[in-house]
Each structure stands twice: as structure tokens, then as C-alpha cells.
Amino acid sequence: MNYNTFRNPVTFMHDKPDLPDHLIIARVEHEYGLQVARLTFLPLGYDLNSVVYRLETQAGKAFFLKLRQGAFDESSVAVPKFLYSQGLRAVIPPLPTRAGQLTGSLGAYRLILYPYIEEDTSPELELSDRQWVEFGAALKRLHTAPLPLALKNQLQRERFAPEGRETVKAFQRQVERRTYAEPVAAKLAAFMRLHKAEIGHLVRRAQELALALQTRVLEFVLCHSDIHAGNLLIGTDGALYIVDWDNPILAPKERDLMFIGGGVAGGLCSERGEALFYQAYGPTEVDRLALAYYRYERIVQDMSEFCKQLLLSEAGGEDRERSYGYFTSSFLPGNEIEIARNTDRL
Numbered sequence: 001m002n003y004n005t006f007r008n009p010v011t012f013m014h015d016k017p018d019l020p021d022h023l024i025i026a027r028v029e030h031e032y033g034l035q036v037a038r039l040t041f042l043p044l045g046y047d048l049n050s051v052v053y054r055l056e057t058q059a060g061k062a063f064f065l066k067l068r069q070g071a072f073d074e075s076s077v078a079v080p081k082f083l084y085s086q087g088l089r090a091v092i093p094p095l096p097t098r099a100g101q102l103t104g105s106l107g108a109y110r111l112i113l114y115p116y117i118e119e120d121t122s123p124e125l126e127l128s129d130r131q132w133v134e135f136g137a138a139l140k141r142l143h144t145a146p147l148p149l150a151l152k153n154q155l156q157r158e159r160f161a162p163e164g165r166e167t168v169k170a171f172q173r174q175v176e177r178r179t180y181a182e183p184v185a186a187k188l189a190a191f192m193r194l195h196k197a198e199i200g201h202l203v204r205r206a207q208e209l210a211l212a213l214q215t216r217v218l219e220f221v222l223c224h225s226d227i228h229a230g231n232l233l234i235g236t237d238g239a240l241y242i243v244d245w246d247n248p249i250l251a252p253k254e255r256d257l258m259f260i261g262g263g264v265a266g267g268l269c270s271e272r273g274e275a276l277f278y279q280a281y282g283p284t285e286v287d288r289l290a291l292a293y294y295r296y297e298r299i300v301q302d303m304s305e306f307c308k309q310l311l312l313s314e315a316g317g318e319d320r321e322r323s324y325g326y327f328t329s330s331f332l333p334g335n336e337i338e339i340a341r342n343t344d345r346l
Helices: 021-032 075-085 129-143 149-154 163-177 183-194 196-214 271-281 288-311 318-329 336-345
Strands: 036-042 050-057 062-069 104-106 109-115 221-223 232-234 240-242 249-251
Touching (some): 021 109, 075 149, 129 221, 129 240, 129 271, 163 183, 163 196, 183 196, 183 288, 183 318, 196 288, 288 318
Antiparallel strands (some): 036 050, 050 062, 104 109, 221 249, 232 240
């Protein structure tokens, strides 16, 4: 597995964690029974709680290793395993440990091992017509998957929760009355003061739409929840894969559909591609209210996470500047905020 960010205007990259390679290698060899020849850190991904590596064995086989810290949702490995067992080949299932588990452990980290898929690294890569069709068909199969009761009960359920909105409001109040010595935090605070009215509108509108949706009868289906362009992988053979199943959820289908044309993490905004996607997805009525909510809410959730990273500590090295760039890029013409507003007007 690898990451393909398509034409993301701000490529988010991680610094290498303070975790010796030899400890990772030793644990992988113990958990998976592999003889590791080389471990290479990959400074990629949007998730601040995960880091990834390419692992090569002495037999010459390559694997993709994810180390995830913090709260861990067991369905993040159970869902892709189940979907692959149902024949959905756009999913890459985690490999079992010697004990038959879907994750290993290393201190505060979970270890998740996958086959390594060589990706197409062509510059300015976009989905082909065939790949848009494959994407639409794969997402339809995901949303209509017949879940076993045990797995269904394991999944989180959409609550339209206010935590992210409340967090952004709290940080907005904080930057109005506080100064920051750390340069990136100071820049972010100045940016948030300058865009106070726009940020306030985003939070209020997300809250209004959340309250409206809570009063409606909605069909909940299995959703990936984070299916932006950075979580699509195109193999060198042209095959399309959906990766990073960290937060699967039972939710209205618009939780995933909002990424098609939504501008999140760049890409997925081709009008022709969107038409091909829905042709393959099949007849469906898209709830514009839910679509607008999820586009606003995603912006607010991202803001809350980057505020936590940049305003609560000075840690992060070069990640700080990249996170600031990602935060501010949403406000650029044609990006996420403009798309969310346009969705809300339809």
C-alpha cells in the first residue's frame, strides 16, 4: 500500500517519529514471523496519529506497515477484512499476525501490516474514465454490503456530534485574547482573527444542518468516512484501491458521497468523473441537506484538529508549517469552503 495525493494543493507529510527502527523491526519479526531486511519511513498521510513504513523481507517481498497510536477502533481492520472476503477487490485487507490477530502491538502503537501495492507515481495523476467507474461501483458495493450483526454492532453510528464545532469555537475565543510566541501558532491565530466571521459562519451552519438532520428519518449504511483523493491508491497496473479504513461508520451515504466533487484533500472534482462515478454507482437520490452538512462539518473537524496541533503545543517540527498550509488552503478560491457554500445554495 502507498498513498496517492493526486493534485492536492498542500501535500501533508509527517516527520519521522522518535522510535528506533530496530525496535519496530524486532516487533514485526516477533508478531508476523518475517525476517526484515529493510525498513523505510514514508513521510506521508493526513492522519496525525499514524505513521507508515515500507518493509522489505530478506526474501525480497515488500509490505506496507502502519503504526497507529491513540484510540483504536477494531472495526478499522475488521471491516476491510470482511469486505475483501465478500469479493470487493478495491480493498486491501490487513495481514494476520502469527497469533491470527489483525493487529500487532509496540508500546503505545498498534501495528497493521498490508501487502505493498506499487503505485502509479505519474505527476498530475488523475482518475481515468475506467477508474471513475470502478470507484463508483466499489462505493455502491460498500454502501450495500450485508453486514453480519456482530460487525454491525461493532461500528460507530453517526451522531451529528457537536464536539468539533465546540472545539473550533473555543479556539476562536482563545486566539482573540491570547498571543503566541511560537511563529506558526502566531500565524494561525492571526489568520483566524482575520477570518473570524467566515469561521463563525461555517460552525453555525454546520450546527443548523446537524439539528435539521437529527429530526429526519435517514437510512444508515456502511461508510468509509474519509474517502478523499489521498485515500485512493492507483497501482502501476491501473487498479484502484480504497485505503485507510481508520473510522468506518454507519451513516447516511452522503457521509462518503460528499467527497465526490467536495474538494477535500484535492482531486475528485472532475465534472466528467463525477458523472461517470454516479453512472456506475447507480440510481440514487442524493440528500443535498446532508451533503452540505458533511462538507461544512469536514472543514470544521479539520480545523479543530489543526488547532489542537498548532495552538496547544510547540511540538511537530516541519509538520507545523505544513498543517498551517493545509488549514489556510481551505479558504482559497475553488477549495473546500467555496464548494460547501455552493452545495448549500442548491
